[in-house]
Amino acid sequence: MAGSSAAGEFPKFTALRALTGSATPHVLVKFSGADASPTVTRWADLLVCEHLALECARTLPGIASARSRILIQAGRTFLEVERFDRHDRLGRSPLCSLDTLNAALLGKTPGDWPTFADALVAAKWLGDGDAQRRHHLWWFGRLIANTDMHLGNLSFQPTQGRLCLAPTYDILPMRHAPLAGGELPTDEVEPPLPLPRQRAIWLAACQAAVEFWSRVGADTRISEGFRRLGLEHGQRLQTLAEQV
Numbered sequence: 001m002a003g004s005s006a007a008g009e010f011p012k013f014t015a016l017r018a019l020t021g022s023a024t025p026h027v028l029v030k031f032s033g034a035d036a037s038p039t040v041t042r043w044a045d046l047l048v049c050e051h052l053a054l055e056c057a058r059t060l061p062g063i064a065s066a067r068s069r070i071l072i073q074a075g076r077t078f079l080e081v082e083r084f085d086r087h088d089r090l091g092r093s094p095l096c097s098l099d100t101l102n103a104a105l106l107g108k109t110p111g112d113w114p115t116f117a118d119a120l121v122a123a124k125w126l127g128d129g130d131a132q133r134r135h136h137l138w139w140f141g142r143l144i145a146n147t148d149m150h151l152g153n154l155s156f157q158p159t160q161g162r163l164c165l166a167p168t169y170d171i172l173p174m175r176h177a178p179l180a181g182g183e184l185p186t187d188e189v190e191p192p193l194p195l196p197r198q199r200a201i202w203l204a205a206c207q208a209a210v211e212f213w214s215r216v217g218a219d220t221r222i223s224e225g226f227r228r229l230g231l232e233h234g235q236r237l238q239t240l241a242e243q244v
Protein backbone atom coordinates (compact mmCIF):
# COMPACT_ATOMS: atom_id res chain seq x y z
CA MET A 1 0.00 0.00 0.00
CA ALA A 2 1.26 3.45 -0.86
CA GLY A 3 1.86 5.65 2.17
CA SER A 4 3.08 9.17 2.79
CA SER A 5 6.79 8.41 3.18
CA ALA A 6 7.75 12.10 3.27
CA ALA A 7 5.17 13.21 5.88
CA GLY A 8 1.96 15.08 5.04
CA GLU A 9 -1.29 13.32 4.18
CA PHE A 10 -1.16 12.55 0.45
CA PRO A 11 0.40 9.27 -0.81
CA LYS A 12 3.82 10.23 -2.14
CA PHE A 13 7.40 9.13 -2.65
CA THR A 14 10.75 10.84 -3.04
CA ALA A 15 12.91 10.34 -6.14
CA LEU A 16 16.00 11.50 -7.98
CA ARG A 17 15.55 12.20 -11.68
CA ALA A 18 17.49 13.88 -14.46
CA LEU A 19 15.56 16.59 -16.30
CA THR A 20 17.11 19.24 -18.52
CA GLY A 21 16.50 22.75 -17.20
CA SER A 22 15.47 21.73 -13.67
CA ALA A 23 17.11 23.32 -10.63
CA THR A 24 17.58 20.05 -8.73
CA PRO A 25 17.30 16.30 -9.41
CA HIS A 26 15.49 15.81 -6.05
CA VAL A 27 11.69 15.60 -6.23
CA LEU A 28 8.63 14.70 -4.17
CA VAL A 29 5.93 12.91 -6.15
CA LYS A 30 2.28 12.79 -5.06
CA PHE A 31 -0.12 10.58 -6.97
CA SER A 32 -3.79 9.72 -7.36
CA GLY A 33 -5.43 6.29 -7.49
CA ALA A 34 -5.78 4.56 -10.87
CA ASP A 35 -9.55 4.08 -11.30
CA ALA A 36 -12.07 6.48 -12.83
CA SER A 37 -14.37 6.78 -9.78
CA PRO A 38 -15.61 10.28 -8.88
CA THR A 39 -13.42 10.24 -5.73
CA VAL A 40 -10.20 9.35 -7.56
CA THR A 41 -11.05 11.77 -10.38
CA ARG A 42 -11.44 14.57 -7.83
CA TRP A 43 -8.06 13.80 -6.22
CA ALA A 44 -6.47 13.74 -9.68
CA ASP A 45 -8.14 17.12 -10.45
CA LEU A 46 -6.75 18.50 -7.19
CA LEU A 47 -3.20 17.44 -8.08
CA VAL A 48 -3.45 19.42 -11.33
CA CYS A 49 -4.91 22.29 -9.27
CA GLU A 50 -1.89 22.16 -6.95
CA HIS A 51 0.42 22.50 -9.96
CA LEU A 52 -1.59 25.49 -11.25
CA ALA A 53 -1.77 27.10 -7.77
CA LEU A 54 2.04 26.84 -7.39
CA GLU A 55 2.42 28.65 -10.73
CA CYS A 56 -0.14 31.36 -9.91
CA ALA A 57 1.26 31.94 -6.38
CA ARG A 58 4.50 33.02 -8.07
CA THR A 59 2.70 36.08 -9.51
CA LEU A 60 2.17 37.44 -5.95
CA PRO A 61 4.72 40.08 -4.89
CA GLY A 62 7.93 38.45 -3.61
CA ILE A 63 6.49 34.93 -3.48
CA ALA A 64 8.50 31.95 -4.72
CA SER A 65 7.02 28.49 -5.07
CA ALA A 66 8.24 24.97 -5.72
CA ARG A 67 8.61 24.12 -9.44
CA SER A 68 6.29 21.30 -10.44
CA ARG A 69 4.93 19.34 -13.37
CA ILE A 70 2.10 16.90 -14.00
CA LEU A 71 2.60 13.44 -15.49
CA ILE A 72 -0.28 11.12 -16.38
CA GLN A 73 0.59 7.44 -16.65
CA ALA A 74 -1.29 4.13 -16.32
CA GLY A 75 -4.49 5.93 -15.28
CA ARG A 76 -2.80 7.83 -12.44
CA THR A 77 -2.04 11.52 -12.17
CA PHE A 78 1.37 12.34 -10.66
CA LEU A 79 2.43 15.73 -9.32
CA GLU A 80 6.22 16.02 -9.33
CA VAL A 81 7.54 18.86 -7.13
CA GLU A 82 11.19 19.95 -7.04
CA ARG A 83 12.62 20.00 -3.51
CA PHE A 84 14.05 23.21 -2.08
CA ASP A 85 15.57 21.43 0.96
CA ARG A 86 18.22 19.78 -1.22
CA HIS A 87 21.11 21.11 -3.30
CA ASP A 88 23.35 19.32 -5.79
CA ARG A 89 23.29 15.56 -5.50
CA LEU A 90 23.88 15.05 -1.77
CA GLY A 91 23.45 18.47 -0.13
CA ARG A 92 20.73 19.22 2.42
CA SER A 93 19.47 22.78 2.90
CA PRO A 94 17.89 23.81 6.22
CA LEU A 95 14.12 24.17 6.44
CA CYS A 96 11.93 24.78 9.52
CA SER A 97 8.17 24.40 9.44
CA LEU A 98 6.03 26.93 11.30
CA ASP A 99 4.93 24.04 13.50
CA THR A 100 8.52 23.43 14.67
CA LEU A 101 9.22 27.15 15.04
CA ASN A 102 6.13 27.55 17.17
CA ALA A 103 7.18 24.68 19.46
CA ALA A 104 10.77 26.00 19.74
CA LEU A 105 10.32 29.79 19.80
CA LEU A 106 6.73 30.91 20.35
CA GLY A 107 4.74 28.25 22.21
CA LYS A 108 1.41 29.71 21.06
CA THR A 109 -1.85 27.77 20.77
CA PRO A 110 -2.60 26.87 17.12
CA GLY A 111 -3.87 29.80 15.04
CA ASP A 112 -3.66 31.12 11.50
CA TRP A 113 -0.53 31.88 9.48
CA PRO A 114 -0.70 35.71 9.68
CA THR A 115 -0.93 35.62 13.49
CA PHE A 116 2.22 33.50 13.66
CA ALA A 117 4.06 35.56 11.05
CA ASP A 118 3.29 38.71 13.08
CA ALA A 119 4.53 36.98 16.27
CA LEU A 120 7.79 36.03 14.53
CA VAL A 121 8.24 39.65 13.40
CA ALA A 122 7.60 40.89 16.96
CA ALA A 123 10.25 38.43 18.24
CA LYS A 124 12.65 39.75 15.52
CA TRP A 125 13.03 36.39 13.81
CA LEU A 126 11.29 37.55 10.65
CA GLY A 127 11.49 40.80 8.66
CA ASP A 128 8.41 42.94 7.91
CA GLY A 129 8.64 42.15 4.17
CA ASP A 130 8.27 38.42 4.76
CA ALA A 131 5.27 38.97 7.02
CA GLN A 132 3.62 41.03 4.23
CA ARG A 133 4.34 38.28 1.71
CA ARG A 134 2.76 35.83 4.13
CA HIS A 135 -0.45 37.89 4.25
CA HIS A 136 -0.68 37.86 0.43
CA LEU A 137 -0.25 34.09 0.36
CA TRP A 138 -2.80 33.61 3.13
CA TRP A 139 -5.47 35.53 1.21
CA PHE A 140 -4.58 33.75 -2.03
CA GLY A 141 -5.02 30.42 -0.20
CA ARG A 142 -8.38 31.47 1.17
CA LEU A 143 -9.60 32.67 -2.24
CA ILE A 144 -8.66 29.38 -3.90
CA ALA A 145 -10.58 27.53 -1.13
CA ASN A 146 -7.49 26.07 0.53
CA THR A 147 -8.81 24.97 3.90
CA ASP A 148 -5.58 23.16 4.75
CA MET A 149 -3.28 26.04 5.74
CA HIS A 150 -2.03 24.41 8.94
CA LEU A 151 1.36 25.08 10.55
CA GLY A 152 3.02 22.16 8.73
CA ASN A 153 2.24 23.70 5.36
CA LEU A 154 4.35 26.84 5.77
CA SER A 155 8.12 26.78 6.19
CA PHE A 156 11.07 29.11 6.65
CA GLN A 157 14.75 28.97 5.77
CA PRO A 158 17.19 30.12 8.46
CA THR A 159 19.76 32.58 7.03
CA GLN A 160 22.30 34.53 9.09
CA GLY A 161 20.43 34.27 12.38
CA ARG A 162 17.07 35.26 10.82
CA LEU A 163 14.28 33.46 9.02
CA CYS A 164 13.18 33.89 5.41
CA LEU A 165 9.96 32.59 3.93
CA ALA A 166 10.67 29.31 2.06
CA PRO A 167 9.09 28.73 -1.33
CA THR A 168 5.39 27.87 -1.15
CA TYR A 169 4.17 24.25 -1.31
CA ASP A 170 0.98 22.23 -0.72
CA ILE A 171 -1.52 24.87 -1.86
CA LEU A 172 -4.69 23.59 -3.48
CA PRO A 173 -8.49 23.94 -3.10
CA MET A 174 -8.79 21.37 -0.28
CA ARG A 175 -12.33 22.61 0.40
CA HIS A 176 -13.27 20.53 -2.67
CA ALA A 177 -11.47 17.36 -1.54
CA PRO A 178 -13.57 14.20 -1.21
CA LEU A 179 -14.96 13.63 2.28
CA ALA A 180 -13.58 10.75 4.38
CA GLY A 181 -16.39 8.46 3.15
CA GLY A 182 -15.52 9.19 -0.49
CA GLU A 183 -18.40 11.59 -1.26
CA LEU A 184 -17.71 14.88 -3.02
CA PRO A 185 -18.68 18.07 -1.15
CA THR A 186 -21.59 19.83 -2.82
CA ASP A 187 -22.29 22.86 -0.64
CA GLU A 188 -21.65 26.42 -1.84
CA VAL A 189 -18.28 28.03 -1.12
CA GLU A 190 -18.47 31.69 -0.07
CA PRO A 191 -15.28 33.64 -0.86
CA PRO A 192 -14.03 35.53 2.24
CA LEU A 193 -14.10 39.34 2.04
CA PRO A 194 -11.48 41.75 3.48
CA LEU A 195 -11.75 44.31 6.25
CA PRO A 196 -11.13 47.84 4.88
CA ARG A 197 -7.46 47.77 6.01
CA GLN A 198 -6.92 44.44 4.20
CA ARG A 199 -8.39 45.62 0.87
CA ALA A 200 -5.13 46.21 -1.08
CA ILE A 201 -3.67 42.81 -0.18
CA TRP A 202 -7.03 41.12 -0.83
CA LEU A 203 -7.22 42.70 -4.32
CA ALA A 204 -3.69 41.56 -5.23
CA ALA A 205 -4.41 38.04 -3.96
CA CYS A 206 -7.78 38.05 -5.74
CA GLN A 207 -6.14 38.85 -9.09
CA ALA A 208 -3.89 35.77 -8.71
CA ALA A 209 -6.89 33.67 -7.57
CA VAL A 210 -8.98 34.75 -10.60
CA GLU A 211 -6.07 33.70 -12.83
CA PHE A 212 -5.89 30.38 -10.95
CA TRP A 213 -9.60 29.61 -11.37
CA SER A 214 -9.63 30.59 -15.03
CA ARG A 215 -6.66 28.29 -15.65
CA VAL A 216 -8.54 25.50 -13.83
CA GLY A 217 -11.49 26.21 -16.14
CA ALA A 218 -9.34 25.84 -19.25
CA ASP A 219 -7.09 22.90 -18.36
CA THR A 220 -8.15 19.74 -20.20
CA ARG A 221 -6.25 17.52 -17.72
CA ILE A 222 -9.04 18.46 -15.27
CA SER A 223 -12.49 16.77 -15.44
CA GLU A 224 -15.28 18.70 -17.14
CA GLY A 225 -17.29 19.08 -13.92
CA PHE A 226 -14.43 20.61 -11.97
CA ARG A 227 -13.46 22.86 -14.90
CA ARG A 228 -16.99 24.27 -14.84
CA LEU A 229 -16.73 24.84 -11.09
CA GLY A 230 -13.39 26.62 -11.64
CA LEU A 231 -14.93 28.98 -14.20
CA GLU A 232 -17.81 29.79 -11.85
CA HIS A 233 -15.43 30.55 -8.96
CA GLY A 234 -13.30 32.77 -11.21
CA GLN A 235 -16.30 34.76 -12.45
CA ARG A 236 -17.64 35.17 -8.93
CA LEU A 237 -14.31 36.50 -7.65
CA GLN A 238 -13.98 38.85 -10.63
CA THR A 239 -17.40 40.34 -9.84
CA LEU A 240 -16.50 40.69 -6.14
CA ALA A 241 -13.19 42.40 -7.02
CA GLU A 242 -15.14 45.07 -8.93
CA GLN A 243 -17.40 45.74 -5.93
CA VAL A 244 -15.04 45.55 -2.93
Ligand SMILES: Nc1ncnc2c1ncn2[C@@H]1O[C@H](COP(=O)(O)OP(=O)(O)O)[C@@H](O)[C@H]1O
Nearest residue numbers: 007008009010066081082083084085152169170
Ligand atom coordinates in the same frame (compact mmCIF):
# COMPACT_ATOMS: atom_id res chain seq x y z
N1 LIG B 1 9.18 21.34 -2.63
C1 LIG B 1 9.49 20.91 -1.40
N2 LIG B 1 10.78 20.94 -0.96
C2 LIG B 1 11.08 20.50 0.27
N3 LIG B 1 10.19 20.03 1.17
C3 LIG B 1 8.90 19.97 0.79
C4 LIG B 1 8.48 20.43 -0.49
N4 LIG B 1 7.13 20.26 -0.59
C5 LIG B 1 6.75 19.72 0.59
N5 LIG B 1 7.80 19.55 1.42
C6 LIG B 1 7.79 18.94 2.77
O1 LIG B 1 7.11 17.69 2.69
C7 LIG B 1 5.96 17.68 3.53
C8 LIG B 1 4.81 16.99 2.81
O2 LIG B 1 4.50 17.66 1.59
P1 LIG B 1 3.04 18.28 1.33
O3 LIG B 1 3.07 18.88 -0.05
O4 LIG B 1 2.67 19.20 2.45
O5 LIG B 1 2.16 16.95 1.32
P2 LIG B 1 0.66 16.65 1.82
O6 LIG B 1 -0.25 17.17 0.73
O7 LIG B 1 0.61 15.18 1.93
O8 LIG B 1 0.48 17.38 3.13
C9 LIG B 1 5.67 19.17 3.83
O9 LIG B 1 5.03 19.33 5.05
C10 LIG B 1 7.06 19.78 3.80
O10 LIG B 1 7.70 19.60 5.05
Ligand SMILES: [Mg+2]
Nearest residue numbers: 008009153170
Ligand atom coordinates in the same frame (compact mmCIF):
# COMPACT_ATOMS: atom_id res chain seq x y z
MG1 LIG C 1 1.04 19.27 3.72
